[in-house]
Amino acid sequence: xxxxxxxxxxxxxxxxxxxxxxxxxxxxxxxxxxxxxxxxxxxxxxxxxxxxxxxxxxxxxxxxxxxxxxxxxxxxxxxxxxxxxxxxxxxxxxxxxxxxxxxxxxxxxxxxxxxxxxxxxxxxxxxxxxxxxxxxxxxxxxxxxxxxxxxxxxxxxxxxxxxxxxxxxxxxxxxxxxxxxxxxxxxxxxxxxxxxxxxxxxxxxxxxxxxxxxxxxxxxxxxxxxxxxxxxxxxxxxxxxxxxxxxxxxx
Numbered sequence: 001x002x003x004x005x006x007x008x009x010x011x012x013x014x015x016x017x018x019x020x021x022x023x024x025x026x027x028x029x030x031x032x033x034x035x036x037x038x039x040x041x042x043x044x045x046x047x048x049x050x051x052x053x054x055x056x057x058x059x060x061x062x063x064x065x066x067x068x069x070x071x072x073x074x075x076x077x078x079x080x081x082x083x084x085x086x087x088x089x090x091x092x093x094x095x096x097x098x099x100x101x102x103x104x105x106x107x108x109x110x111x112x113x114x115x116x117x118x119x120x121x122x123x124x125x126x127x128x129x130x131x132x133x134x135x136x137x138x139x140x141x142x143x144x145x146x147x148x149x150x151x152x153x154x155x156x157x158x159x160x161x162x163x164x165x166x167x168x169x170x171x172x173x174x175x176x177x178x179x180x181x182x183x184x185x186x187x188x189x190x191x192x193x194x195x196x197x198x199x200x201x202x203x204x205x206x207x208x209x210x211x212x213x214x215x216x217x218x219x220x221x222x223x224x225x226x227x228x229x230x231x232x233x234x235x236x237x238x239x240x241x242x243x244x245x246x247x248x249x250x251x
Contacts, residue, residue: 028098199232
């Protein structure tokens, strides 16, 4: 049975350990997000799926640590933490920035370690080959908070709490910088299937940009479109839990 080292405890939150599970689901948060965003996913998975939620530095219990400066840095640091958990098939799931991060982790697992994930599930994020010029991370604090209000992914009570938001803004800005300065470097396509999920009214990604994830795998690719915006998944949790469980069980 895999146990967490002190180093791994910094990165992995395992809210509902399922040591006898046949597969593992690795959840990667959005920009400004934390592992706790995925606690409902962990609670909703069947006994056959062990859920690992990743905690980035610079927030919550890791708030005193420097934030990562790029997607590549995060991927380089998280990939070795996941290796001890590859004794079971891994399903990678990332929302928004977490989707791009999941892609880069999958590349490293396949290229450097010969570990092919069961699937990469990407939510609310454009395919790496569909860049946009974005500069939210260069906005002042008011502009950054306005962007978060527009995406409706953060509780309004938190955004209205000056002390809380002041503590959170450095990590949020760092995440936006990492996501917005990411540049796709062409390389071998993934060997694992890619499943893209998108809201039909998401200002950050079109359905066509979500479907373009099919360009990045030699395996199967599928796209699921949901009613809603960037955080469509909060209104469709039950459907998404079923989808994740099905792909975790896939052979």
